[in-house]
Amino acid sequence: MxxxxxxxxxxxxxxxxxxxxxxxxxxxxxxxxxxxxxxxxxxxxxxxxxxxxxxxxxxxxxxxxxxxxxxxxxxxxxxxxxxxxxxxxxxxxxxxxxxxxxxxxxxxxxxxxxxxxxxxxxxxxxxxxxxxxxxxxxxxxxxxxxxxxxxxxxxxxxxxxxxxxxxxxxxxxxxxxxxxxxxxxxxxxxxxxxxxxxxxxxxxxxxxxxxxxxxxxxxxxxxxxxxxxxxxxxxxxxxxxxxxxxxxxxxxxxxxxxxxxxxxxxxxxxxxxxxxxxxxxxxxxxxxxxxxxxxxxxxxxxxxxxxxxxxARFQTVEEDELRPHYLDLNVASVPSLALQALRRELARMGHLALQLATEATQLNPTRLPRTVPTLQAETKLAHKLAVVEHLQKDIGSFVSQMSRQQLHQDVADKLPELLRIATHFDTLSRVMYHVGVLGAHDVRTVDLGTSAASTLHASAPVNLNAPATDLPSAVAPVFIAALAFFKSADPESEGRSAEGKWLASEARDAFEDTYQTTKAHLLHAGASGQFPVTTVYDWLARLSDLRRAVEQGHKASQRLSALSDLAPTPTNATEKPPFSETIPAEQTPDSAGPVTRSRA
Incomplete structure (x- = not known):
């Protein structure tokens, strides 16, 4: 014995x-x-x-x-x-x-x-x-x-x-x-x-x-x-x-x-x-x-x-969108590498969230006359929302798995920030899903927009300088500005660059200017009787949701950009890391970021 x-x-x-x-x-x-x-x-x-x-x-x-x-x-x-x-x-x-x-x-x-x-x-x-x-x-x-x-x-x-x-x-x-x-x-x-x-x-x-x-x-x-x-x-x-x-x-x-x-x-x-x-x-x-x-x-x-x-093997089935592509419990045991995997998954989550936001925006007035969306448009939005929500849960589970280990203080301090970024992307997706559903619904039931309808082809963009004679024409510049922001904030977009952080801030500021101008115009038009007040309120509520989504996307992109640089991507891998930013030459070392304009 x-x-x-x-x-x-x-x-x-x-x-x-x-x-x-x-x-x-x-x-x-x-x-x-x-x-x-x-x-x-x-x-x-x-x-x-x-x-x-x-x-x-x-x-x-x-x-x-x-x-x-x-x-x-x-x-x-x-x-x-x-x-x-x-x-x-x-x-x-x-x-x-x-x-x-x-x-x-x-x-x-x-x-x-x-x-x-x-x-x-x-x-x-x-x-x-x-x-x-x-x-x-x-x-x-x-x-x-x-x-x-x-x-x-x-x-x-x-x-x-x-x-x-x-x-x-x-x-x-x-x-x-x-x-x-x-x-x-x-x-x-x-x-x-x-x-x-x-x-x-x-x-x-x-x-x-x-x-x-x-x-x-x-x-x-x-x-x-x-x-x-x-x-x-x-x-x-x-x-x-x-x-x-x-x-x-x-x-x-x-x-x-x-x-x-x-x-x-x-x-x-x-x-x-x-x-x-x-x-x-x-x-x-x-x-x-x-x-x-x-x-x-x-x-x-x-x-x-x-x-x-x-x-040549293991290529018959494309990876399921719902499954994380970078999170793996085997790498969770090495905290510094787990942070890199989390950042890549967050960038992917952000890309999917901003794709959803783009598609939802396009269901609203961005081109006039507007076209009736397919019946599958709302189903596609719902699927993308489910993917983003599922990824947020997986990211949270992965962070919980990491937190059960002994972590260096530097690593432990970054985990709440990573969860915050995931929350921003999730909120953006939920809000934009609602905005997209409203757009798909009203385009089937209300005026599609008549501004310059006789002179513009159905696929032509809105003329921002044309006088707005209907509500879709009046709000279209805000949705167009939101599209520009969503493109600049996408961490996996082809157009990302070393100045991506600052470009996203500029696009957000341009959106805010357009939003404030359009809001003032709608309130004035409602008060003067040009547009029905109840309809003006409905559009203002939708624009407010759009503004909230833009703010969530801006916070997520800034926080993601502030994280430490990624390790080099493997040369034969197809994944692209999130953009990393450098401060433009004209920024002083003491600058904390772009100056936010005051709003009236």
Whole structure:
């Protein structure tokens, strides 16, 4: 019973240490990971090295693979770059084996691990939520990880070589060992843990080297399951990446099984002949590194056709508009990158909201004579409103998921602002849906506008200088000014530029001038009896709603523009980040923004 307790406790401590180490590094890294992804994944060699180094730090190829899928889903990594990061993560997982072999079996672990835990927890408790606290969590996790290894050593050492029946070294026995490694990794959710168990079992003489090697091969296959689950309902690129990970690990496992005996014989010969080391633990670590390196060498010439093959897949169904395109719970665990994904999703939400606003405005007087809209016009508006509302809920859920973690203060301070932007876009959509429905209704039941109807073609724009002899003609300039604003405020519009923030403000000011002028004219015309007062009130109420929508859109565009710049968009991605703004040259450094004109 004591031996079983040691084994379970060792596995638990190892997994706890790995979790603390990974979470601490994410918090301590801050924006460094974002800069690494931007600068060190531009070629497949850089992507491979990045995968190796980051996996060596976080001590989990599974975590790195799931994170890479999340980054692709969030638009932060291109498919090709992420592919080599994942391949590198498999090779980087060998670092865990080397640490266990070189430290876990050659040092007194208590003396080594306990200082790490003590110093780490002191830093963590004194700097909760800061980078210092993240570093402390990393150090404490590192110490716990090795305490877990020490317990596993004691447990397997006490079992002895006869504790388990010999599975045999024939094909059936090796396949059974592969299956055991696969199942262990699925249960523990960490191939590094399975590798550590195999190493300690070999060190304790419980299983032979060949069986341990087959278990390690199974662990490599088992680590793909987490990636497959992470890619369910993800973007096409994320599903392609999960498929590539499965192909890489399965091909590597098949080759390793085919070459198992020759590889082990070669490693044993080299170890004894040149390194004077016949230790089976070292030989197992070398085997693990060798067959992962062999997999990378196999994929190097095959990567181009593999990319072409996968890019032709997962394209049969277009992504559902209701589903977020950038938000992914896998990337939520890295706050600085989650902010980038949120900003991209907010830009997409804003684009959809402003599309709705544009279509709703066009159902009102913008061209005279007005044309009767199709019966589907209101249904389309309702669908777009449902999409925006659904995205707002998803953004709120994603922010809630982030807030459950330890966050750096800079990140925590930005979350309310992101929710505020989503609220602005949602309010704009609701108001403009109402304005659009009113426009579609009255164009079917009231005067379509007669100003210059005899001289203007049905598709011609309104002549703003023509005298307004009917209400549609009188209010048309306000709707035209609103159209101009909605176009300038769209964060994904083709016409966005470095001065987009200021152009949106100018368009808002132009709309406000037109609104105030038109409002005064309508009130004067109603008082003089030119137009029915009740009808004037109806149009003024609609123009007031339009003005509210413009103000909401202006607030959202200004707040979105004030956020920090996005990381570079992947070169082969189709997504476009929101425009980033720079202050025009004539603005002084002390200027807070465009001067708002006073209204009478």
């Amino acid at each position: 004591l031996l079983l307790v040691n084994l379970l406790g060792g596995i638990g401590l190892f997994l706890l240490g790995m979790t603390m180490l990974t979470d601490g590094l994410k918090l301590a890294a801050g924006g460094a990971l974002e800069r690494i992804l931007a600068a060190w994944t531009r070629t497949r060699l850089y992507g491979l090295l990045t995968g190796i180094l980051v996996t060596a730090l976080v001590q989990s190829s599974t975590a790195m693979t799931v994170a890479a899928i999340g980054f692709v889903n969030a638009g932060l990594l291109s498919f090709t770059s992420a592919l080599w990061v994942v391949f590198g993560s498999n090779l980087g997982s060998s670092v865990t084996g080397w640490l266990v072999a070189l430290i876990g079996f050659k040092f007194q672990i208590d003396a080594f691990a306990l200082p790490f835990i003590g110093v780490g927890m002191a830093l963590k408790l004194s700097g909760e939520g800061t980078r210092r606290g993240g570093l402390g969590g990393t150090l404490a996790g590192f110490g716990l990880l090795f305490l877990g290894i020490d317990l596993l050593k004691e447990g397997f050492g006490g079992l002895g070589p006869d504790a388990l029946p010999d599975m045999g070294r024939d094909l059936g026995g090796m396949l059974l060992a592969v299956l055991i490694g696969l199942l262990l990794t699925v249960v523990l959710q960490a191939s590094s843990a399975t590798l550590t168990i195999a190493l300690t079992a070999v060190a304790g003489g419980m299983i032979p080297l060949e069986t341990a090697a087959a278990i390690v091969i199974g662990a490599n296959i088992g680590t793909t399951l987490t990636g497959i689950v992470a890619a369910i309902n993800a973007t096409p690129n994320a599903r392609r990446l999960a498929a590539a990970h499965v192909l890489f690990n399965v091909v590597t496992a098949v080759v390793a099984m085919a070459l198992l005996s020759p590889l082990l014989e070669l490693i044993r010969y080299v170890g004894v002949r040149f390194m004077h080391d016949g230790n089976p633990v070292t030989q197992l670590v070398i085997f693990h590194s060798a067959f992962n390196a062999l997999g990378v060498l196999l994929m190097w010439p095959l990567s181009t056709p593999l990319v072409r093959f996968l890019q």
